[in-house]
Amino acid sequence: MSTINDIEIVNRVLEGDRDAFAEIIKKYQNMVFRYVYYQCGNYDEAMDITQDIFITVLEALDSFRQESKFSTWLYSIMVNHCKNYKKKNSRFSMVPLKITRGEDEVDIQLHDTRENPEAKIITEDSLKIIKEEIEKLPDDFREILTLRDIEGLSYNEISDILGINLSNVKVRIHRGREYLKNRLHARGLV
């Protein structure tokens, strides 16, 4: 259903209704921003890249053949955009996962919907550690674990987005998970 909606919106945009694209931005901005943020670790930078990704998507919309889901196509652009940005900016993965507001740096706020305060404290501590460990992951592992375990995309979608076969997707996921598990184990989290 959501795919049908996406295609309807895409068709509206292609027919000249550029403002209809706002609906696509609203729908995917969280996902795109989250992915970019976990790849670069800097709020402001992630914001700029997210905007660039949506602009690229809008400008490339003519080339969307509707052979795959719109979201898959958008995520491919997102992944490639991040990779290209990473190549151009060597500091891309070196910035800590913090929001920069002027001279101040603050942790990203997590809105936990659970009621239990104890669980919340554990979660916040654990999440702080896992964010630090994500930052230290090799690019390939961070990329694939973000898509699979944070965004919950299927193996097939990941295969389409990254342009690699299913076996490679599996291998990367296994290795990435094992790498991260060992890191978290060393920090007493698992």
Add this chain to the structure above:
Amino acid sequence: MTSKHLTTEQLSDFIDEILSEEEKIFVLEHIKSCEICRCELYALQRCISLLSQLHNECFEFPDLCEKTLSIRKARHRRKMYIKSIPAIAASMMIIATATAVKSGFDPQNRAYVQTLSAQNDVQSIINAIRDSKGRIVNITSNYIDGEIDHRYLETIKSFMESQKIKHEIIQMEYAIQGNSGRLTNTSLSGSNYNEKLVQLYRNKDRDKIMIRFFK
């Protein structure tokens, strides 16, 4: 139970529920009796669970729609402007060329006349004599003799040199012969004395110089 522990691949695929039914039963049976693999499975599940928690993270950001679309519009305008630069440049070149050609064909335009003259030695010589307030005395198939005012001598010499036109001054020093008032070329004497030439200079003032320009 087999003594061999489960691999991370097996555990990972078990969590993702992509194992076949047979493989799934095998893993379940194994972890029931193997504490090490059970712990590994829990650790991996915990790891994935923590990652999936990040999906719920909410970020505060400004209205991305308006901002993105306005940036896109601005970039589009700039792109269009950049795209139009070659067209503008081409138009300007066409206008400049047209203006140059038009002014070049203007008979009053001295520069263009000089350019044309440079292509034609005879025309160059004639123009040079004319511009030096001089006159043409004699034209043969090999040379042109021109009489010019002595004030233009240096100018015409340098012009001829620049045009690589061979030339020489025919030394004429005049003397008025007694009461006859005839002009005599004192540099020529004896059989070289050319009465006809001297006749040409009769009644002329002494500031004139004759130059022979070779074609």
